[in-house]
Amino acid sequence: MKRPKRRIRTFAKTAPKTKEKKLIENAKKLAKDPFILLPTCNDKGAEKVIIKVRKRIEKVWKNRNDIKKLEKLANKKGIEGAVAGTLMLIHSEKAPYLASARIGNRDIMYALRGKARKELLIAVQNFDDPILRLLGFRELAMKNKICLYSWDNGFVCSRGDSKPPEDFNKFVFDKIGLRFEKDIAHCSHIDKKRLRNGEPDKEDYLRIKWKNIVIGVCRSCANKSNKNTLFEMSKYFIDPNIGDTSVKIVSRLPELKGEIDELNDYLDGKITDAQLLSKTIEKWKKKLKSSDRRILIADGKSYDTVEEFIDSLKPNRYEKIGLEFILS
Ligand SMILES: [Zn+2]
Ligand SMILES: [Zn+2]
Known part of the structure; x- marks a missing residue:
């Protein structure tokens, strides 16, 4: 027998006091300056897109002291609706009722207000979290072909064909434990020159070319980390042209080469570097x-x-x- 209701993954939880406090603090910060949740624009192309969002947010923010109006504005579907919903928090006497959602491997608490999508509410209420704030701009970035880069000390927006900022690269490759110099990121076991040219080295390795950067992870490091390097990186950026990323496997034996059948699973983050390497080389x-x-x-x-x-x-x-x- 079919169940009439779909299961919803979000669920209410008794929120820890610190989490409630943090969300209200963030709402207060947004009441002071709502534009802190927006990325800095690096070029005119990005600016054109962000300025429109800025205007929509400003309209909502002007009503920050009017709870009745905020309540109405919170029914808007876009990010401005999420801003209105979040600003409502500073007016209520009671602690907010928090919902929980699983993002990646984290349980995220957020206050459910109005009709904006939960991704937008989470992004607005956690504007100081480099990963979560990106959730508010994914649709916008894909539609308008702009890139967003988000890290501990910056949040930047630029044209779709832009190179990632130097500081961003340093942050993200440090996070995933690769050496980074100029436009190449690699584990210590791969020779930089061989990696750049895609030539065989002592170990099999994964070679990713994302934008202007060549990334290399050897098989031993892939086995140790048990992660999907591209997926880990992409927690910190939105690139509408991510499909142009080249993923290759370079075997230590030049005779071993061919197609990568599991490429889509890898790009979707369904399999790890190690799984991609072993499955592909086994087939070859x-x-x-x-x-x-x-x-x-x-x-x-x-x-x-x-x-x-x-x-x-x-x-x-x-x-x-x-x-x-x-x-x-
Ligand atoms: Zn090096
Ligand atoms: Zn290695």
Whole structure:
């Protein structure tokens, strides 16, 4: 039998006092200056978009002392509705009734007011949280092709084709534990030059090119972190052109290459770096093993042992490792 009601993931909880206090404090800060929740614009393209949001927020903010008007404005669906709902908090005597939502791996509490989507309420009420405040601008950024970068010391908005700010890069690569220099971020086990050129190194590695930055994570580090590097990074930015990001796997054996079947799962954050590496390389190995038997037979001469066959090809050290693997 079908249940008539859908389950809703949000649920009410008795809120810890500190959380209530924090939300009201933030509402008071917004009453003083509602534009603190907006990103700083780095160029005219972004400014054109943000200025419209600014105007909508200003209209609501002008009514900050009128609870009746705020109540009405809180029914607006956009971010200004969430601002109105949040400003209502400073008028109520009682502690706000808090709802909870799961964002990533965190339980987020927020005050449910008006009709704005919960993402917008969460963003407005947590404007000082680099990850949560981005929730308020996702739709806007995608629609208007602007990028947002959010970190501990900055919140910046710029044209879709803009490069990420230097400070942002430092923050985000420090967060995920990669060395960062200029336009390359990597674990200590990958040679910078090889990574830049996408050439094989001592270990298999994941090579991501996002905007102007090349990112490399070796297989051991991927296994240790058990994370999806691109997904971890993207908690701190919105890039409408994220689909242009290139994700490649560079095997230490040059013979191992091909398509990445699990690419979409990776881009959606469903699998980790380690899973992408192991699944892909496993497939490439199978493919290579099954295809190379033919080469052995098709070769003009026949060889009794694998060793003789390999020697006849006069491989270099590198090729030899590969051949031994294929023919084993
Ligand atoms: Zn380096
Ligand atoms: Zn490594």
